[in-house]
Amino acid sequence: MSCRKRTGSVLSTQARFLCSDVTFEGSTHSYRRCSEDGAEIIFDFCPACGSTIKYRHSALVDQVIIPLGVIDQTELWQPSAAIYNDRRPAWLPHNEHIEWID
Template identity: 35%
Template sequence: MSTRTASCSCGQLQAHVSTEPLRVSVCHCLACQRRTGSVFGAQARFDKAAVSISGTSSEFVRVGDEGGKATFRFCPNCGATVYYTMSGREDAVAIPVGAFADPSFPAPTFSVYEERMHSWVRMPDGIEHMG
């Protein structure tokens, strides 16, 4: 596999990955809807050792429904989130799929917070569903 690069809108902050994602998921929680400005968030999780970051980021820490913390890193210039980490999963880095701007990126295999999913959204056949 060749290296993939995720980038903010202005290109200043980048995440470079050298492996396939461990998992690609979709989250329908209201916080992801607000963060992305869309009706869900789509993210790919990678082994931390396979990710290198270039550029400067600002941070926002969000506490989830069950108390876990997610630290989002975004570009201080354009505001786009490029990657985030989660407490309890220090060995992984999550990157929004859209930051890769690659229509051939692997499809999601896992969907969460579906009780908050917009009624018109349909997930791919065979995806694993979790509340």
Template identity: 30%
Template sequence: MRRRATCSCGALSVVAQDEPEKVSACHCLECQRRTGSAFGIALFFANEAVETFGSTTSFSRLGASGRPIEFHFCASCGSTVFWKPAFRPGMTAVAFGCFEVKDGLKPTQSVYEEHRHPWVGIETT
């Protein structure tokens, strides 16, 4: 399966080959801040299965794991499209909402549940 994800303006895109190794719904406070929503959803692919197109700006911060995460976002519109988490070496995380086709995708795990808002229900497989 080949999946394409793009930023809001289309200047940055990611093409991921194969199925994701993990689909994670994250309720940590930083994901809430990054997305402007109640949680974030990331699809994790092996680095070699991901190809990026367009220019990015990056921002690195410590994640809730205490390890760095390098976020890559569109230099034009600012959409966060993918990131490289040190806690998953060799993996690239791609934002669920950026994928053009989301059929068949759903979280396989839900993490940092202690920050999950009580009105959010996530069904994992």
């Protein structure tokens, strides 16, 4: 539920990249929280508007997670998986072309 409150939505779209494959410029502020399973998540956000620019998950040490809303060319990616299927609202269609993970 914390992700819903952070994004203000019932879903969040993101892309995961190897840390070595991306670079970032500009300043960010960070905050940390623990996930429901106890992992640490560090969110970096824009100090001017508050948008999340990227985040890191302690279980994914070699990856950076980028919300698709901050990427101009979102059509370059197709979803391959959806997590928290057990929390999916009934009105959200089930896409049979991607992996669903509870």
